[in-house]
Amino acid sequence: MTVFPGMWMVAAVVQATLSLNDKMRFDLVTVFPDFFAGPLDHGILRRARETGIVEVNVQDLRVFTKDRHRTVDDRPFGGGEGMVLKPEPLFEAVEHLLGAPVGDATDKRELPVGTAIVLLSASGKRFDQETARRFTGLARIILICGRYEGVDERVAEHLATDEISIGDFVLSGGELPAMLIVDAVTRLLPGSLGNEASSQNESFSTSIDGQETSDEETSGRSHVKTPTLKNPGWGTLRPSGPALLLDFPHYTRPAEYRGWKVPDVLIGGNHAEVAAWRRAAALEKTKKNRADLFTREPASSDIVRGS
Secondary structure, eight states: OOOOTTHHHHHHHHHHHHHHSOOEEEEEEESOGGGGTTGGGSHHHHHHHHTTSEEEEEEEGGGGOOSTTOOOEEOBTTOOSSOEEOHHHHHHHHHHHHTSOOBOSSOBOOOOTTEEEEEEEEEEEEOOHHHHHHHTTOSEEEEEEOBTTEEBHHHHHHTOSEEEESSSSOOSBSHHHHHHHHHHHHTTSTTSSSSGGGGTSSTTOSEETTEEOOHHHHTTSSOOOOOOOSSOOOTTOOBSSGGGSOOOOBOBSOSEETTEEOOHHHHSOOHHHHHHHHHHHHHHHHHHHOGGGBOSOOOGGGOOOOO
């Protein structure tokens, strides 16, 4: 082997980095596994994979189907356009990756420490640089790429630890958002960039020229930190208009899965009650994931709860 000047010093630095930081793993659950072939083989991501900083595994969701057509979706309860990703293949794919069951309605299991399960959804909380920094403290992130009209709500409620959106627009699926998250998180990991200061002195950083800045100091720059609410209540918040609401939760067959039932109102066949429930559920989901879309207290007529 030809030894170039400085080779051993570079190797020592890389080895020291790896010894201090375990390899971070990303699992991408998708119906289009070939989608990721290109983005993973270039730039920072390729270098981070080759040097052992990150490991990226792409999991074909259709492996966990039970029929010869490898069906992963079904019609939504309550009617409506589009198809909804079924809960069974998603739960089973995640359990396969974890090597352990996640439980059911009567026995919810704890995830391994340092593991997050992220559902990519237009109805999720907005992804930002602070979220990317938080994710760097994890050992493993499983990213579920939504498709079609949506994903059965039991996945968001009982499987995912986070429901994430990359912006106020709708894409065909979660593959592109998943790739953006992998890139944003990877470049913040020690050793991924040639110059570590690159990730400290850039847009959306809490450090400028190596010095910490307060929210007040940064409010006049390009980024104002998105407010987060702990135990958010209705308070004086109300959506400024129907167009600003997130989508309502979707459910498809089976009507009961691992003890988690589809709301009765969606199965009853009363279209007026379904519409009222969906409006109320959209309000609740918006309050939970995007409180910044609200401006004043909702009218009592907006609040209708299903079973």
